[in-house]
Amino acid sequence: MPRVLVAFAHPALEKSRVHRALLAAASRHPAVTVNDLYQVYPDADIDVGREQALLREHDIVLLQFPMYWYSTPPILKLWQDLVLEHGWAYGRTGHALAGKSLACAVTAGGPREAYEPGGFNRTSIRQFLLPLESTTRLCRMTWLPPWIVHGTHRLDPEQITRAAAEYAELLSALAEGRIDPVRVAEADELRPIHWTGGS
Amino acid sequence: MEHGGFFEQAFVYLAAAVIAVPVAKRLGLGSVLGYLIAGAIIGPFGLALIGEAGQDIMHVAEFGVVMMLFVVGLELEPALLWRLRASILGLGGLQVVVTTAAAAGIARLLGLGWAEAVAVGMVIAVSSTAIVLQTLEERGLLQTTAGQSAFSVLLFQDIAVIPMLALFPLLAPRGAEVAGGHTWVDGLPAWGRALAVLGAVGGIVVAGRLLLGPVFRLIARTGLRELFTAAALLLVVGIALLMSQVGLSPALGTFLAGVVLATTEFRHELESDIEPFKGLLLGLFFIAVGASIDFALVGSQPGTIAALVGATLLGKFLILLGLGRGFGLSGEQRGLFAFALPQVGEFAFVLLAFGSSLGLLAAEVASPLVAVVALTMAASPILMLAWERVVAPRLGTREVTAREADEMHGEAPVLIAGFDRFGNTVGRFLRANGVPTTVIDNDSDRVDVLRRLGLPVYYGDPTRLDLLRSAGIASARVLVVALDEPGRNIALVREVRRHFPEVRIFARAEDRNDAYDLMDLGATQVYRETLDTALRVGVDVMGALGRRTHAATRAARTFRRHDEAALAELAAVRGDRARLLGVARERIAELERMLQADADEPDLERDAAWDPTTLREEMRGT
Numbered sequence: 023m024p025r026v027l028v029a030f031a032h033p034a035l036e037k038s039r040v041h042r043a044l045l046a047a048a049s050r051h052p053a054v055t056v057n058d059l060y061q062v063y064p065d066a067d068i069d070v071g072r073e074q075a076l077l078r079e080h081d082i083v084l085l086q087f088p089m090y091w092y093s094t095p096p097i098l099k100l101w102q103d104l105v106l107e108h109g110w111a112y113g114r115t116g117h118a119l120a121g122k123s124l125a126c127a128v129t130a131g132g133p134r135e136a137y138e139p140g141g142f143n144r145t146s147i148r149q150f151l152l153p154l155e156s157t158t159r160l161c162r163m164t165w166l167p168p169w170i171v172h173g174t175h176r177l178d179p180e181q182i183t184r185a186a187a188e189y190a191e192l193l194s195a196l197a198e199g200r201i202d203p204v205r206v207a208e209a210d211e212l213r214p215i216h217w218t219g220g221s
Numbered sequence: 222m223e224h225g226g227f228f229e230q231a232f233v234y235l236a237a238a239v240i241a242v243p244v245a246k247r248l249g250l251g252s253v254l255g256y257l258i259a260g261a262i263i264g265p266f267g268l269a270l271i272g273e274a275g276q277d278i279m280h281v282a283e284f285g286v287v288m289m290l291f292v293v294g295l296e297l298e299p300a301l302l303w304r305l306r307a308s309i310l311g312l313g314g315l316q317v318v319v320t321t322a323a324a325a326g327i328a329r330l331l332g333l334g335w336a337e338a339v340a341v342g343m344v345i346a347v348s349s350t351a352i353v354l355q356t357l358e359e360r361g362l363l364q365t366t367a368g369q370s371a372f373s374v375l376l377f378q379d380i381a382v383i384p385m386l387a388l389f390p391l392l393a394p395r396g397a398e399v400a401g402g403h404t405w406v407d408g409l410p411a412w413g414r415a416l417a418v419l420g421a422v423g424g425i426v427v428a429g430r431l432l433l434g435p436v437f438r439l440i441a442r443t444g445l446r447e448l449f450t451a452a453a454l455l456l457v458v459g460i461a462l463l464m465s466q467v468g469l470s471p472a473l474g475t476f477l478a479g480v481v482l483a484t485t486e487f488r489h490e491l492e493s494d495i496e497p498f499k500g501l502l503l504g505l506f507f508i509a510v511g512a513s514i515d516f517a518l519v520g521s522q523p524g525t526i527a528a529l530v531g532a533t534l535l536g537k538f539l540i541l542l543g544l545g546r547g548f549g550l551s552g553e554q555r556g557l558f559a560f561a562l563p564q565v566g567e568f569a570f571v572l573l574a575f576g577s578s579l580g581l582l583a584a585e586v587a588s589p590l591v592a593v594v595a596l597t598m599a600a601s602p603i604l605m606l607a608w609e610r611v612v613a614p615r616l617g618t619r620e621v622t623a624r625e626a627d628e629m630h631g632e633a634p635v636l637i638a639g640f641d642r643f644g645n646t647v648g649r650f651l652r653a654n655g656v657p658t659t660v661i662d663n664d665s666d667r668v669d670v671l672r673r674l675g676l677p678v679y680y681g682d683p684t685r686l687d688l689l690r691s692a693g694i695a696s697a698r699v700l701v702v703a704l705d706e707p708g709r710n711i712a713l714v715r716e717v718r719r720h721f722p723e724v725r726i727f728a729r730a731e732d733r734n735d736a737y738d739l740m741d742l743g744a745t746q747v748y749r750e751t752l753d754t755a756l757r758v759g760v761d762v763m764g765a766l767g768r769r770t771h772a773a774t775r776a777a778r779t780f781r782r783h784d785e786a787a788l789a790e791l792a793a794v795r796g797d798r799a800r801l802l803g804v805a806r807e808r809i810a811e812l813e814r815m816l817q818a819d820a821d822e823p824d825l826e827r828d829a830a831w832d833p834t835t836l837r838e839e840m841r842g843t
């Protein structure tokens with residue numbers, strides 16, 4: 023069974039509503055390892071050896087973070103810069119990650135309409151994450167579309183609980199290999215239909 | 222000259238002390254010599270300002286000795302004694318025994334009787350705790366091997382004085398015992414006396430445990446500070462009385478009492494209450510000793526005195542050198558050890574006065590000896606100077622090795638003054654990162670190790686300007702001031718700032734007060750030793766309680782920034798109050814100001830950009 027590594031980045035979890043619930047769901051999941059980057063590296067002093075070992079031990083990498091200024095919180099950028107070494111993750115001899123998959127679990131303050139073609143941002147979240155998608159390809163990994171919680175500012179506690187439950191389902195589906203990369207290749211985001219088998 | 226009333230007498234003594242002691246200290250002679258000189262000046266052979274009253278004063282002053290021994294007892298720490306037991310008993314014990322034997326032998330050869338010769342031997346064996354500790358501390362040498370060995374020897378001597386005082390009456394010719402009046406144990410057989418002594422000491426132990434606490438707490442509740450002092454004095458006087466009633470000397474008795482009371486919670490209270498009286502009365506004692514020197518006698522035999530001074534210093538020096546070798550001190554440390562301890566100490570005056578009053582030491586012996594002892598003490602600073610300037614540079618660890626001197630040129634290194642646990646970390650870190658550093662340190666053992674590892678090290682007192690110059694301060698870009706003695710760090714910064722305004726100074730401060738001083742003197746950056754470590758503890762505590770480590774770490778940075786800003790602000794407020802007011806009280810007042818400043822801090826809106834609350838409210842509103 024593929025093992026899932028959640029690389030989690032939230033600089034102020036003590037102020038979070040949505041990610042707190044999502045993280046709890048991930049932590050409870052037996053097939054998931056949670057790597058809480060801001061907690062493990064409060065000085066942003068990333069231990070490359072530890073991170074590479076974690077990546078090696080897992081088949082699916084899930085980056086979980088809030089959308090900050092149409093991008094990731096900064097520690098994830100640092101994490102890529104330091105951990106994805108040439109000759110290890112990419113380059114002629116860099117095959118450590120080959121064959122693994124990478125996906126994102128993102129929360130966004132903006133509602134779904136804002137990220138639709140005619141919406142305020144004119145661009146989908148998947149497109150905003152294009153740098154990550156290219157990075158994935160360079161590292162010979164399989165890119166999956168992001169799973170997204172939209173409009174976080176307007177969510178009430180019950181909706182947040184429901185989002186967390188859906189997240190737990192996503193994690194199970196990933197762990198059990200129930201998501202077909204080819205079938206979702208063109209989707210803007212991962213939705214329950216992609217793992218409940220509907221069409 | 223009319224030696225009249227109390228006020229005149231008091232005026233003469235106090236004036237002599239107030240004038241002579243600062244002058245003596247200025248000349249590097251130490252306060253004990255200052256008092257002696259003051260005594261000599263106002264004594265019958267000087268200005269003759271005091272007369273027979275001198276004898277009465279002497280009786281009062283002897284109580285200072287009793288108090289000193291009480292404090293010595295209080296300060297004995299069983300743990301410290303145990304840790305240093307090998308060097309205290311071995312090194313200290315041998316020093317006292319060998320020196321006593323040698324001096325007694327020589328005294329015997331010079332024609333003294335056995336008893337008198339042994340007494341003289343004991344007198345010569347003790348060194349001056351006051352002078353030696355101060356000298357070593359001033360130079361920051363107390364932590365070196367030689368410093369620790371000297372400390373052990375002095376500690377042993379302090380304790381050995383007690384049995385010496387007990388032994389003197391036994392050596393004294395029979396019948397010549399001091400008219401001590403009657404004691405309770407006069408008629409008792411030997412075992413009865415022994416029992417009485419045990420009973421008295423046992424009584425002090427029990428009373429110290431059971432009564433002292435309640436009584437002192439009761440007194441503390443009155444809120445009258447002077448009552449506390451009175452109680453402490455009463456305690457010492459009472460013990461001295463009790464002890465002489467059971468046939469012990471007051472000195473021995475109070476020493477024992479001090480040891481017994483050292484473990485009570487009131488130890489520090491007692492110590493600080495007795496301390497000023499002890500100091501003043503001891504000063505008076507030394508003045509009285511100075512006044513009692515028979516200068517006619519001494520003046521008639523200058524050659525003999527000079528020979529005795531030379532022989533004493535040389536003899537003790539050679540014995541110390543031999544013992545240092547036997548106990549494995551390296552060459553340089555052995556030299557320092559021997560150069561530090563060859564003088565005869567202030568306890569000698571106590572023993573001489575006691576021996577004279579017992580009739581054990583004749584005036585023809587005691588008087589020149591007082592002069593000899595005083596002269597050996599006066600020679601101490603000169604000997605230390607000779608060691609530092611003449612002997613050590615030739616024989617021991619060199620200030621610089623030739624290779625290093627060459628290397629230094631053209632380089633603009635980082636200078637690190639002081640290489641104990643603090644400078645050591647800075648230096649190792651910089652070296653691990655390829656930053657060229659030059660170390661200046663005054664522990665020869667440490668310097669030898671660093672040299673063996675190939676580090677450029679200058680050996681000597683880092684506050685010396687010429688040494689700083691040859692270590693390359695003129696071309697250095699950064700000086701790290703990391704001595705373990707705040708006073709010397711401050712002196713170093715002052716000196717360097719005056720002569721080298723360009724160099725950037727990163728200075729270690731022990732606490733906030735040092736930090737203020739160092740900032741005033743123009744240190745570029747001041748680092749309080751414990752601040753960062755303490756904050757790390759705070760962060761880890763928050764983490765252990767489940768707070769986010771990232772938030773806690775950022776909070777610690779904010780706190781430090783805020784604390785440093787407050788430091789700069791409070792530095793302006795502080796003025797000279799810290800020095801004028803009691804330091805402890807000022808500390809508390811400052812703590813209050815600090816806590817106040819923390820509460821005023823408006824920086825609770827830290828990292829507000831990560832807080833979506835306002836945004837959420839706005840969205841809900843629309």
Ligand SMILES: Cc1cc2nc3c(=O)[nH]c(=O)nc-3n(C[C@H](O)[C@H](O)[C@H](O)COP(=O)(O)O)c2cc1C
Pocket residue numbers: 037038039040041042088089090091092093129130131132174830831832833
């Ligand atoms: C600094 C910052 C930048 C943000 N940038 C965006 C953004 O570019 N797009 C967006 O949709 N939401 C943005 N948001 C909203 C967050 O994505 C949203 O508050 C978060 O997902 C809520 O999750 P939480 O409750 O776990 O913190 C931003 C929020 C912050 C604090």
